[in-house]
Amino acid sequence: MTVATNLKQLYEIDDQQWLNETINLLKQKNFNELDLENLIEELEALGRSERNAVESLLEQIIRHLLLYQYWTEEHHRNANHWHSEISGFRTQLRRKLMKNLRNYLIENKEILYQDALKFVIPKTNFKVDFPEECPYNLDQLLDENYL
Numbered sequence: 256m257t258v259a260t261n262l263k264q265l266y267e268i269d270d271q272q273w274l275n276e277t278i279n280l281l282k283q284k285n286f287n288e289l290d291l292e293n294l295i296e297e298l299e300a301l302g303r304s305e306r307n308a309v310e311s312l313l314e315q316i317i318r319h320l321l322l323y324q325y326w327t328e329e330h331h332r333n334a335n336h337w338h339s340e341i342s343g344f345r346t347q348l349r350r351k352l353m354k355n356l357r358n359y360l361i362e363n364k365e366i367l368y369q370d371a372l373k374f375v376i377p378k379t380n381f382k383v384d385f386p387e388e389c390p391y392n393l394d395q396l397l398d399e400n401y402l
Contacts, residue, residue, distance in 0.1 A: 277290065319344070345397060
């Protein structure tokens with residue numbers, strides 16, 4: 256049995272040990288011994304997970320900015336809460352954001368905006384006219400000093 260076969264079996268039994276072994280093989284540049292099938296699957300899952308995380312954080316920022324700026328009826332009661340939520344989500348997003356994820360968010364900002372609208376429109380009892388397109392660029396959404 257080869258190392259790659261053993262790794263495939265290990266993946267089914269103990270994924271953390273599989274990960275440690277895979278990292279060691281990569282560090283030693285023993286590429287021919289890698290369990291490529293599961294490594295590719297794990298890398299794809301990691302990419303999806305990171306995209307989902309930054310999407311969620313950006314959508315939360317958009318939601319709270321919309322409520323903060325447009326829901327005047329509730330502004331006096333909730334402005335501090337919304338502002339602190341925006342700040343917290345920006346901090347979390349900044350920690351996760353890399354160049355490729357930033358580009359991903361730029362490409363998908365309008366989709367995330369439409370998803371945010373699905374939350375804020377009913378939240379405001381359909382009383383607020385929100386812009387049809389996202390009124391913020393990514394730099395504004397990430398800028399701690401914006402607002």
